[in-house]
Amino acid sequence: MKTFRHLPAIALTAITFSLSCTTPAIAQDVDFGPLQPLIGTWKSVTPGVDIAPGRTGSAVGEGGKAIEPYYEVRTFEAAADAVNASDQSLVAIYYKQEVFRQRDDAKFHDQRGYLIYDKKNQMVYNSFCVPRAVCVVAEGTAGVKMTLTAPQRGIAESSYMSKNATSQAYSMxxxxxxxxLSYTQTTQLNIYGKEFTHTEAATLEKVR
Structure with missing residues (x-):
């Protein structure tokens, strides 16, 4: 039975990391704040919807609205803690996201990143990369419902993407x-010489 299923360079000085074991016992000993319930595996039970710019020669035309129902699997696990500039203490959850087209089960999106919690300042960061030579750091106030945003300075991309399909802003x-777990995300693009708002939205259920 089928289940339905985008960093500036950072100087490494004054940043220290200590690897934490990813066992459930360790996860219970660390305060991940609102991120704690995420640890585990999640899957879509109804289709998500991706609205992306159509490719050259596609049915919707170059830069048209290509609507793609999808399903996904996300896995979250306890990762590491870090201290920035001797002052900011962070704990991180690593995640892997794999997204598949509903119509043919082909994977069309793969994302690896960290959700990072700053308890003192009550902030959460989403630091991730996708294999289009694009990486993002988005941030926002911690909570069970939160909006994380990245201006253009929080987005790193290849020279090709900067010229041809640049990401100008991101929010989730x-x-x-x-x-x-429900989410919506928006990426403001400039592609094919015009602005495009790329959106995704889905709801997942925890399976283990």
Whole structure:
């Protein structure tokens, strides 16, 4: 039975890392704040919707609205802690996201990153990369429902992407419950010589 299923360079000086074991016992000993319920595996149970710029020669035309229902699998696990500039203490959860087209089960998006919690300042960061030579750092106030945003300075991309499909801004809203995770995200693009708002939205359920 089928289940439905985008960093500036950072100087490494004054940043220290210590690897934490990713066992459940260690995860329970670390305060991940609102991120704690995420640890585990999540899958779509109804299709998400991706609205992306159409490719040259596609049915919707170059830069048209290509609507693609999808399903996904996300896995979250306890990762590492870090201290920035001797002052900012962080804990991180690593995640892997794999997204598949509903119509043919082909994977069309792969994302690896960290959700990072700053307890003292009550901030969460989403630091991730996708294999289009694009990486993002978005941030926002911690909570079970939160909006994380990245201006253009928070987005790193290849020279090709800067010239041909640049990401100008990114935002993501997360709504975390014990067994459900809903999100919407928006990337402001300039592609094919014009502006395009790329959106995705989905709800997942925790399976383990």
């Amino acid at each position: 809203t997360l709504d975390i419950a014990a067994d459900t």
